[in-house]
Amino acid sequence: MTAHSSFADAADRARDHAPFLASAMDRNPGLLDRLENEGIDATLAWLAQAYGDAGVAETLRRRKNALALVLAVADLAGALSVDQVTRHLSDFADQALDASLADVFARRTPDAPVQGFAVIALGKHGGQELNYSSDIDPIFIYDPDTLPCRAREEPADAAQRIARQLIDMMSQRDGHGYVFRMDLRLRPAAEVTPLAIPVDAALSHYESQALTWEQAAFIRSRAAAGDRGLGQYFMDALRPFIWRRSLDFGTIDEIASLTRQIRDHYNKGQKLGPGFDLKRGRGGIREVEFFTQAHQLIHGGRDPALRVRPTLEALPALAAQGIVPAEEADLLAQHYRTLRTFEHRLQMVDDQQTHSLPIDRDAMDNVARLHGLADGAAMVEELRTATGDVATIYDGLIASQKASEDDAAITLSSDPELLAEALAGAGLAEPEALAVRVQAWRGGAVRALRSAAGRKAFEEVLPALLAAFADAPDQSAALNRFDDVLRQLPSTVNVFRLLQARPALMQTLVDVLSHAPTLAESLARRGDLLDGLIDASAFDLVGGVDAIVQRLSREEPGDDYQQRLDAVRVRVGEMRFALGVQLIEGRHDPVDIAGGYARVAEAAIVRLANCAISEFTAVHGQMPESEPVILALGRLGGGALTHASDLDLIFLFSGEIGGESDGRRPLGSTQYYNRLAQRVIAALTVPTAAGALYEVDTRLRPNGAQGLLAVSFASFDAYQRSQAWTWEHMALCRARVVYGSQSSRDRLETIIGEVLHAPRDVAQTVADVLKMRTDMAAHKKPLGPLDVKLLPGGLVDIEFIVHALQLTHRTAFHPDLRTAIAGLVDAGLAEPALSEAHDLMARLLITLRLVAPDCAVPPPASQALIARACGHADWAGLVQAVEAARASVQTAWENLFGTLTSAR
Numbered sequence: 001m002t003a004h005s006s007f008a009d010a011a012d013r014a015r016d017h018a019p020f021l022a023s024a025m026d027r028n029p030g031l032l033d034r035l036e037n038e039g040i041d042a043t044l045a046w047l048a049q050a051y052g053d054a055g056v057a058e059t060l061r062r063r064k065n066a067l068a069l070v071l072a073v074a075d076l077a078g079a080l081s082v083d084q085v086t087r088h089l090s091d092f093a094d095q096a097l098d099a100s101l102a103d104v105f106a107r108r109t110p111d112a113p114v115q116g117f118a119v120i121a122l123g124k125h126g127g128q129e130l131n132y133s134s135d136i137d138p139i140f141i142y143d144p145d146t147l148p149c150r151a152r153e154e155p156a157d158a159a160q161r162i163a164r165q166l167i168d169m170m171s172q173r174d175g176h177g178y179v180f181r182m183d184l185r186l187r188p189a190a191e192v193t194p195l196a197i198p199v200d201a202a203l204s205h206y207e208s209q210a211l212t213w214e215q216a217a218f219i220r221s222r223a224a225a226g227d228r229g230l231g232q233y234f235m236d237a238l239r240p241f242i243w244r245r246s247l248d249f250g251t252i253d254e255i256a257s258l259t260r261q262i263r264d265h266y267n268k269g270q271k272l273g274p275g276f277d278l279k280r281g282r283g284g285i286r287e288v289e290f291f292t293q294a295h296q297l298i299h300g301g302r303d304p305a306l307r308v309r310p311t312l313e314a315l316p317a318l319a320a321q322g323i324v325p326a327e328e329a330d331l332l333a334q335h336y337r338t339l340r341t342f343e344h345r346l347q348m349v350d351d352q353q354t355h356s357l358p359i360d361r362d363a364m365d366n367v368a369r370l371h372g373l374a375d376g377a378a379m380v381e382e383l384r385t386a387t388g389d390v391a392t393i394y395d396g397l398i399a400s401q402k403a404s405e406d407d408a409a410i411t412l413s414s415d416p417e418l419l420a421e422a423l424a425g426a427g428l429a430e431p432e433a434l435a436v437r438v439q440a441w442r443g444g445a446v447r448a449l450r451s452a453a454g455r456k457a458f459e460e461v462l463p464a465l466l467a468a469f470a471d472a473p474d475q476s477a478a479l480n481r482f483d484d485v486l487r488q489l490p491s492t493v494n495v496f497r498l499l500q501a502r503p504a505l506m507q508t509l510v511d512v513l514s515h516a517p518t519l520a521e522s523l524a525r526r527g528d529l530l531d532g533l534i535d536a537s538a539f540d541l542v543g544g545v546d547a548i549v550q551r552l553s554r555e556e557p558g559d560d561y562q563q564r565l566d567a568v569r570v571r572v573g574e575m576r577f578a579l580g581v582q583l584i585e586g587r588h589d590p591v592d593i594a595g596g597y598a599r600v601a602e603a604a605i606v607r608l609a610n611c612a613i614s615e616f617t618a619v620h621g622q623m624p625e626s627e628p629v630i631l632a633l634g635r636l637g638g639g640a641l642t643h644a645s646d647l648d649l650i651f652l653f654s655g656e657i658g659g660e661s662d663g664r665r666p667l668g669s670t671q672y673y674n675r676l677a678q679r680v681i682a683a684l685t686v687p688t689a690a691g692a693l694y695e696v697d698t699r700l701r702p703n704g705a706q707g708l709l710a711v712s713f714a715s716f717d718a719y720q721r722s723q724a725w726t727w728e729h730m731a732l733c734r735a736r737v738v739y740g741s742q743s744s745r746d747r748l749e750t751i752i753g754e755v756l757h758a759p760r761d762v763a764q765t766v767a768d769v770l771k772m773r774t775d776m777a778a779h780k781k782p783l784g785p786l787d788v789k790l791l792p793g794g795l796v797d798i799e800f801i802v803h804a805l806q807l808t809h810r811t812a813f814h815p816d817l818r819t820a821i822a823g824l825v826d827a828g829l830a831e832p833a834l835s836e837a838h839d840l841m842a843r844l845l846i847t848l849r850l851v852a853p854d855c856a857v858p859p860p861a862s863q864a865l866i867a868r869a870c871g872h873a874d875w876a877g878l879v880q881a882v883e884a885a886r887a888s889v890q891t892a893w894e895n896l897f898g899t900l901t902s903a904r
Contacts (some may be wrong), residue, residue: 007036010076014069017370020351024069027176031066032073040074044088048095056103057169060096061176067092072132072348075341076370082340083129083312090128093121093136096179097225100169104162109148116147116155117162117196118231119224122186127220127309131340133347133354135181139188140166140196143230159196167195181353186217199234206241218242219293219300220309236557243301272387273380274364278343279355283387285343287394288336292318294397298534299323304554311336322537328393335386342383345371414442427470434479438462441486448492457496465499468506473861478513481520485513488524495527502534511584515862516850518643519580522573525691532574539587542575542596548603553610564611565683568604569690575600580643580850583869590846590869591818591839597641601694602738605630605647608683609739616676621663623672626655628710629740629748630680633700637734637815640842642849646695647684648731650702651677651710654744673710681709700731713748720755726768730803732756736815753813762808769804770897773797784855786848788841793886795845797893798838804896805829818842834892837885843870844882 011032014021025032035043047070051062071088074080080088097119105114123137124130140163144155170179187193188205206214219242223231272281279285292314300306303321308314312333319329345367346354357376358364364376373379413419416435423438424431441458444450449458472478486492499506509530512519523529532538542548552568559567576597583593609630634648635641653673660666667675681696701707702719711719720732735752737745773796782790789795799817805824806812812823821838824830847869852858858866863875872878 007032007073007077007079010073013076013370013372014073014348017366018072018348018350021069021072021348024065024072028066028069031069035070035073040070040079043070056099057172057179058174058176060099060169060179061174064092064096064179065177068132068351072344075344076372082337082344083310085132085344086124086129086340089130089132089134090125093125093130093180094224096170097138097166100166100179101162101226103169104165105148108158108162108165109150112148115227116143116145116230117159118142118199118226118228118234119166120221120231120234121224122217122221124220125224126222127311128222129310129312129340131347131353132344133351135183135353136170137183137186138224139184139186139202141199141202141230141234142196143199143227146227146230156194156198159198160194163195177351186214188214199230203234203237206238215242216290216293216297219296219307222309239556243304243307272384274357274361274376275359276383276387277356278339278346278383281387283389283391283394285336285339285355287390288332288339291332291394291397295323302531304556322540331389332393335390338382338386339390342367342371342379414439423466426467428466429475437479437483438466446486446492448486448489451493453493454491454496457493457500461496461500464503465506465509468510472510472514473864474514474859477515477859477861478510481513481517485520485524485527489527492527495530498530498534505530505533508533508581508585512581515865516580516584518850518853519577519584522577522580526573529574529577532578533581538578539582539585541582541588541592542579542599545599545603545606548575548599549606552603552607561611561615562688565608565686566688566690568607568611569688569693572600572604572693573691576643583847583850584865586865586868590843591640594635594640594642594842594846597643597645598636598639601636601641601645601647602632604693605632605649605680605684605738609680612679612683613676616679617661617663619663619665620667620672620675621661621665623653623655623659623661623669626653626659626669627741627744628653628673628676628680629713629744630738631748632736632738633731633734634697635734636738637736638817639736639815640817640846642846644849644853646697648697648700649681649738650698650700650716650735651680652713652716652748653710654713654740654747657712657714669712670708670710674708677710700728713744713751716748717751717755720751721758724755726765726807727772729756729807730769730772730800733803733806733813733820734815734817756807756813757810759810760807765808766804766897769800773800782855784852785857786844786852787855788844788848788882788886791886793837793889793893795838795841797889798834798841801830801834801889801892801896831888831892833885833888837889840870840881840885844878 011025015025031043034046038046044067047063047066050066051059054062067088071080071085075082075085098114101114101117101119105112118141120126120139120141121136122139124134125136125138130136140159142155142159142162144159147155147158149155149158167182167184171182172178184190184195187195188197188202188209206218218238221235221238221242223235225231272283277284289311292311295318296306296314299318299321305321306314306317306323308317315324315329315333315336318324319326343355346352346357348370349367357379358367361376364379368374368376368379371379373382413422416439419438420431420435423434428434440446441449442455449455469475469478469482489495499509512523552571555564555567579593579596579600582588583590588596609628613628629652631637631650631652632648633650635645636647636649651673653669655669657669659669661669661672681698684694685692685696687693698709699705701709702711702716702724720728732752732755737748740748776796777790777792780790782794787794798821802817802820802824806820809827809829811827812820812829814820814823817838818835821830821835825832825835844866847866848855851862851866857863860875863878867873867875867878870878870881872881
């Protein structure tokens, strides 16, 4: 698009090529001189106060005509972007509606405020991106209890009269033009409802009867004028209708189908050139908007950052969340501006709400020259790249909705014999038995498939799904687990529609069902876990703790404590499921997955502790000069959890014992923090409607299960220095503060550092460590032949070796076991083989917790996956490497502790 250097040049083109703008210049003498001399901002500020000596209706019409001229010339001069132009127009529409309503109320009920009547803006007005010559698409709502009425006037009658007078003031044309045309066809059941609708009736419609296009339309809705409190009440109540957490992917199908119909209607025989519809044509404005809104509908219920109205703000938001590739979003935004700009050129000519290029060649040339181009052919060339790129990107969206239909590889008959033949031909094992199972699914054996909608969605996706099962590495396991999922899910409609909308997820689902019984069980409880895998970012590792806390802290207005707990469980479940899928799909090193699990758990602790503390302090107040602190030990302390890990926590508090809280129900410090610890533990562990979260183990606190749940820093310090056993100091080697201020973290880390670096009897320490390992071996047996945690030479032996060396040499302390081992190797206290053995067996353990939680030898199909995750080409090579690693650990053990005891 060409940028121009002067308002004068733009004004000349406007006068020569746009009769409407030429007329506006004649009506507003001196206005363009003001623009040239004072600039855009000053001119717009002057316009906001101009013509005030006339009546409200005339003032608004004159301002609109003048505003249209100023914005057009500034736009043609390249001094305003298309998004700035549309924002100015939208803001003026809001102001005009407010001024008109105020005038209507003043004439009807002079002493009453403007209340009980609100204007909800939809479409481009709602998105604050009005066209140069656009209608506005409002919905009028009113509150019968607060709407001012005349004597003996019913609220319903008053609301209709207000609506009609408002429409007349805004839409009627006179010698000064008009303000805005108004189109009320977007209101609920427009063919039968009155112009203004009671707020509760409108809400009832959207909650129970609304159509798909209405949900999409409300993405760009807002309270634009009138009683803002009423309007905001309506928008808040409507939020669950617009932004549904578990989206029915049939909605997306309907949107894509609607777009295809629009394409078919407007593209019959049409190609870019004279008569082309910039709004509805292939690669046009509507396709950018539908593309954006479809992704907002899919993801916005789960991510409030996507709930933005303007298209040009939504596209970068989608890119920022990794939902749309950044280059794709940038390209769409660039072309959207181009298309909207030329749309405005069309409308500037005669102030007509047109979107089609002229059919007449001279008229085409005229629009092009208004823009500053040589002729219509040059304009078409500028549009060619834009429409081509937009069409290509939008084709991908439509194709994704149809792919599962096109990819169906099996024709499924209702005849059992023919069905079995088809299944056999597709490569499915035991086709006769599978045919019986398929017929049972179809015949109502599964509760979730007894509804017509469930059966329809199932039949539509079943051919492609069975084709994917035919290629499964373990068909039998995958189908058995799929059967379990079907029988446990309360509803399967959205799962099948999701698979239909995102065919690539079928392979992921089959992989999960083939290899990961733990994830399959999670999926059976929550089918919506698949929703979190619908975009590529789901296969990225989770970010840092602060970013995850921010994600977990998103809440809807009005959420209570229970809803906050539920929200954390839902989001943590999604993240843990995604991390497990990443491991199964081989997207990341299992060690990095373990780090992700730990960051998610730490973020959950922070968010839920904040929630619990907020609720607790509302009743009991704050404890002066004191705060709660949470210390993590074990795998969480080391920053590397498995999918099945518990959380080992110690609850502490700073400050002195003996203080009292300052709330309406005060408590002493010890009672205060012990009750608070119970609240935090409950927030982490109690199952809610959204399911369970974590198991918490507090047995490593001072005095174990017999001790207080929360102790002061001073008590913790004294206990660790004078009463703690060697095994408790071993646990401290992996201690890490996961909740508390920086000053409290620093103080507690100082205490722990002094305890760990204190001199100790080396012989007694080694004896203590050996005795503890011997006792553990006697009472805690390996789960199976692959339990590399508890088997001799396994991960527990590595931990004991590391902690014994750390405590006896007072060095290499770090909660991350890998870093600690590296420090011992650097100090010459351990061999590099110990580090290699740890990394190999850690990867194996992390993977086994998902694939073979019983630590039994997995089926051959899963053996290849486990070997790959552990960095080996095949199972035999992995087994050999593990045996060699265990042998090296046993050698290190013997060097440190002497000959292994028979108990081990």
